[in-house]
Amino acid sequence: MAGPPRTPPSVWGLLLACLALPAAAQAPRDAFRQPDAPLGLEFRLGESVFRRLWVEAPSSTRHADGLGPLYNARSCQSCHPRAGRGPRPEGEEPPAALILRLSVPPATPEQQALLETHRASTIPDPSLGTQLQPLATAGLRGEGRVRLRWHTEEKTLADGTRIPLRRPEPRLEGPAAPGRRLSLRMAPALIGLGLLEQVPEAALLALADPTDRDGDGIRGRLNRVWSQAEGRVLPGRFGWKAGEATLADQNAAAFSADLGLSTPLRPAPWGDCTAAQPECRAAPHGLTPHGPASAEESEVEPRLFALLTLFTRHLAVPPRPPAPGPGVAPGVGREVARGEKLFASLGCGACHRPRLPLPDGRAIAPYTDLLLHDMGEALADHRPEGEAGGRDWRTPPLWGLGRVAAVSGPPGLLHDGRARSVLEAILWHGGEALPARERVRALPAADRAALLAFLDSL
Ligand code: HEC
Ligand code: HEC
Known part of the structure; x- marks a missing residue:
């Protein structure tokens, strides 16, 4: 048999992992892990990288080591089950999929310049880096734990229905840092991202209206972030504050910060270990046992x-x-x-755009504008990221919303997973979306049900 000797052994390992994948049958829980084109084996090989459980270095499974030294989880799949959303947070202990981002205000002219030129979107916490990693490889300690304190309140709808709401406040156990800013982030579902990546910048700029020239109260803005993949400043599209420009950038950031693995775009094998964590920077990594770091480009x-x-x-x-x-x-x-008409007339579609163009003339229905909006004080994290201020969030796409629960269980909606239902998510809308929310509160029960039926059909 003409075995292709040039295929690296790791790919054969992947092929074996592929055989062990659950069949791609259309069970409701598999609704988010289907390919949008006939990609065959390549797609499933990619999925086995997504599901791979990485191990600490040094290890005999040479192509799967390099995890950490600090990390949040051992695979992409642990936070995005079946490419779906992370599990809903309950109680004090956050699920691994609810990460805590960290930063500090700029302290030097150099840091100020990094932010102003968009070379950086945030200034990392000097001791803990860009994100809290509660887990560490053998011999090292994780960075501490985050505890959620829940604040509750109640909103009353015009017809008298009372809806209890809850909001998590993160509390970090561990060393304090002056001015430290915290932001909880829930792992979102990953469908349709390649389409969002293609929407032309001009189309997004045409929707943007930072000074509200049309007077409708909606002031969408593009985030601007450094793309390591493209080597220039680009519109931010991914993440709850549109902090990453391309999927390659986003995935490299995930490997580095969530798993502690280096990639060609983020070559530091120690991931998010800071200069204040020298034992972490010196720990064994996935390149150590195989010769000098230059021999292999990156752990992944x-x-x-x-x-x-x-x-x-x-x-x-x-x-x-x-x-x-x-x-x-x-x-x-x-x-x-009827719900679809209400969605438009209530003003939801001003941000959750039902139609965006692709370069090839096709249109998609993602229910987002990929723009940042001031969503008011109740949702604010007070942690700027690039052009996004402390109250700003990128409109999340709503496609697939009705399938989220079947894929990964009862959802926690919004950036920190606080909302237990679509209605709760709507009731947290403030800032630019306050009028739309108040219109929902005023709806008769039958119209509210129609709106929710429409959202559930997405
Ligand atoms: C510890 C949990 C965790 C792990 C592990 C993880 N992610 Fe994520 N992922 C998140 C969170 C949280 C966000 C939202 C981040 C933000 O707001 O900036 C996210 C966002 C994303 C996005 C952007 C989605 C969007 O709609 O904007 C992509 C793509 C993604 N992750 C892919 C991956 C890949 C690929 C891996 C493995 C290399 C991975 N993630 C590992 C938690 C995780
Ligand atoms: C001003 C822009 C804007 C308007 C108007 C708006 N939204 Fe949103 N919506 C957002 C943003 C931004 C978020 C994310 C906020 C966060 O996570 O903190 C969001 C989140 C959501 C979510 C949760 C999605 C998820 O993945 O967690 C739902 C559901 C939703 N909106 C539905 C609606 C409906 C229904 C309306 C009309 C009544 C509406 N929105 C009006 C901007 C808007």
Whole structure:
């Protein structure tokens, strides 16, 4: 047999891992892990990188080591189960998928210049870096623990229905730092991202209205961030504050900060260990046992990184249920159609845009504008990221919303997972979205149900 000897052994390992993957049948829980094009094996190889459990270096499983020294989880899949959202936070202990981002205000003219030129989006905490990693490899200590303190309140709708709301406040156990800023972030579902990556910048700029020239109270703005992949400043698209420009940038950042693994784009094998953590920087890493660092480019080989990025670029958005017509229960279809009209008339579509163009002339229905909006004090994290201020968040896409629970269990919606239902998520809207929220509060129960039926159909 003409065995291809040039295929690195790691790829054969992946092939074996692929055979062990659950069949790609369309069970509801698999709704977010389908390819949007006939990519065959490459897609599933990418998925096995996504699911791979990385191990500490040095290890005999040479192509799967390099985890840490500091890390949040051992695989991408641990936080994005089946490419879905992380589990809903409950109680004091946050799930691994709810990470804590850290930063400090700029303290020197150099740091100020880094921010102003968009070379950096935040200034990392001098002792803990950009993110809290509670876990560490053998012989090292994690960076401490975060505890959630829940604050509760209640909102009353116009028809008298009372909705209890809860909001987590992160409390960091461990060394204090002056001016430290904290931001809780829930792992989102990963569908349709390759399409969002393609929306032309001009189309987004056409939706932006930072000074509210049209007087509708909506002031969307693009974030501007440094792309290591492209070597220039680009519009931010990914993350809750649009802090990453491309999927390659986002995935390299995830490998580095969440798993402590280096990639060609983020070559430091110690991930998020700071200069104040010398024992962490000196710990064994995935390149150590195999010779000098220059012998291999990074702990995650370029080919595996490329397969993973292909996987994240081609996760399909599940098809929506058919519109009312022959064979569809007319009642349900009609309620959804009515809800869709309400979504537009209440002003949701001013941010959750139902239509964005692609360069090839096709259009997509992501229900986002990829822009930043001031969402008011109740959602604020007071931690700026690039052009995004402390009250700003990027409109999250709503496609697939109705499938989230089937894929990964009861969802925690919004950036910190606080909302236990779509209605709760809407009731937290403030700032530019305050009028839309108040219109929802004033709706008669039947209209509210139609709006929620529409959102559940996405
Ligand atoms: C410890 C949990 C955790 C792990 C492990 C993790 N992620 Fe994430 N992921 C998150 C969180 C939290 C966010 C939102 C980050 C933000 O707001 O900046 C995110 C965001 C993303 C996004 C952007 C999604 C969007 O809609 O903007 C992508 C793509 C992504 N992750 C891919 C990956 C890949 C690939 C891996 C493995 C290399 C990975 N993640 C590992 C928690 C995790
Ligand atoms: C001014 C822009 C804006 C308007 C108007 C707006 N939203 Fe949002 N929406 C956002 C942003 C930004 C977030 C994320 C906030 C956060 O996570 O803190 C969000 C989050 C959500 C979420 C949670 C999504 C998730 O993945 O967690 C839902 C559901 C939602 N909005 C529905 C609606 C509906 C329904 C309306 C109309 C009543 C509406 N929104 C109006 C900007 C807007």
